[in-house]
Amino acid sequence: MALHLNSLTDTFTLANGVQIPCIGYGTWQTPDGETTRDCVKMALDAGYRHIDTAFAYGNEASVGEGIRLSGVKREDIFVTTKHWVTERGYEKTIKAVEASLKNLGMDYMDLYLVHWPCVEKLTPEWKELNAETWRGFERMYQDGKIRALGVSNYEQKHLDPLWETASVKPMVNQLEFHPGYTQMDNILYNQKKGLLVQAWSPLGSGAVLNNEDLKAIAAKYNKSVAQICVRLALQCGILPLPKSTNAARIAANAEVFDFVISDEDVQTLLTFPQLGFSGYSPEDAPADALAASLAE
Ligand SMILES: NC(=O)c1ccc[n+]([C@@H]2O[C@H](COP(=O)([O-])OP(=O)(O)OC[C@H]3O[C@@H](n4cnc5c(N)ncnc54)[C@H](OP(=O)(O)O)[C@@H]3O)[C@@H](O)[C@H]2O)c1
Known part of the structure; x- marks a missing residue:
């Protein structure tokens, strides 16, 4: 699957026809300011x-600065x-939405995601x-401020009720x-x-990279474990979002278009013993707990 992808400018197509470049660059935990801008x-x-x-x-503001500094046209990103x-x-x-656009210094965003679902343990409603x-998402989509809509960290129990009420269905789940x-x-x-589906922490936030069994699989392809992780996602029709703050690793993580992981190794990788799980389960509402602790 997804073997039509041969470069960073090749795309997946979303349900509304919008094209999305097949590997995204992640910025979680990249410090605001110069670091994010330069990365x-x-x-x-x-x-x-x-x-x-x-x-x-x-x-977000430093992401916008980095984009403008790059000289690449907004419509190409x-x-x-x-x-x-x-x-x-x-x-x-x-x-x-208006605040994020202001931070980014942009008049539209390509994709806007609900970061975490609200769950029953937080509120009966x-x-x-x-x-x-989601109605707010739809309004801003209809106003042309957002080109595609999605969710993140949604399980079936969260997605199904939204599907029933949404007039514009989510196109992405991260x-x-x-x-x-x-x-x-x-x-x-x-x-x-x-x-x-997009893959967050496709490298397990770095926690899977030193595993000896993964290193052995990577060695068979003369690739790094990071490259195997990124390629695995693509071969499963999943869009990976690797993050690095190092120029050489940023480039290397995208050198994944010159090899194919065998079906047998894909199965091994998909059924690998638990490793590198963030511990963030949506039903535990980890993001709400974080937000509450920061507000204290
Ligand atoms: N929707 C959500 O709830 C959610 C949650 C988490 C993450 N995300 C998104 O997913 C993105 C990726 O996830 P992530 O940031 O957790 O991390 P990740 O991409 O899984 O891993 C990044 C870590 O691996 C290291 N690394 C990267 N490439 C490497 C390489 N080739 N060799 C050795 N080490 C390497 C990085 O260190 P260096 O920087 O030193 O290279 C960093 O410590 C995020 O940045 C964010 O955009 C979304």
Whole structure:
């Protein structure tokens, strides 16, 4: 699958026809300011055309600066940002989109994601609140401020109710995916419904890279474990979002178009013993807990 992809400018097609470059550059935990600005420019210099940020990363403004500094035209770059858990509801969502656009210094974003679902343990009206947030997404989509809409960290129990009420269906679900934590049931459910799945922490935030069994598989292809992780996602029809702050590693992580992982090794990688799981399960509402602790 996805073997039609031969370069960083090749694309997956979203349900509304929007083209999305097949590997995104991740920016979580990249410090705001010069570091994010320079890393984003390094990624664009290396040929990436898709940047993933979030309001909660606190670096949207520096992402925008890096893009402008690169000299690559805005319309040639796909920019994703995410709605934060403190901004749920229709009116707050409209304001959140406007705030993110202002931070980015842009008049539209390519993809906007609900970062984490509201869950029952937080509020009995969780379904209604998720639907209201989504209504704000739809409004900004219809106003041309967002080219494509999606969710992140949604399991079937969160996606199904949204699907019933949404007039514009989510086109993307961004989920944790890497050898050692693949959530294949959820991924296949999303793919069957026509959503593009994106892989967050495709390298397990670095935690899988020194595993000896993964190193042995990578050695067979004369590739690094990071390259195997990125390629694995692509071969599963999943769009990976690797992050690095090092120019050589940023470039190397995208050198994944000159080899194919065998079906047998794909199966091994997808059924690898648990390794590198972030521990963030949506039903535990980890993002809300974080937001609450920061507000204290
Ligand atoms: N939707 C969500 O809830 C959610 C959650 C988490 C992440 N995300 C997105 O997914 C992106 C990726 O996830 P992630 O940031 O957790 O990390 P990741 O891409 O899985 O791994 C990044 C880590 O691996 C290291 N690394 C990268 N390439 C390497 C290489 N070739 N060799 C050795 N080490 C390497 C990096 O260190 P160096 O920087 O030193 O290279 C960094 O420590 C995020 O940046 C964010 O955009 C989304």
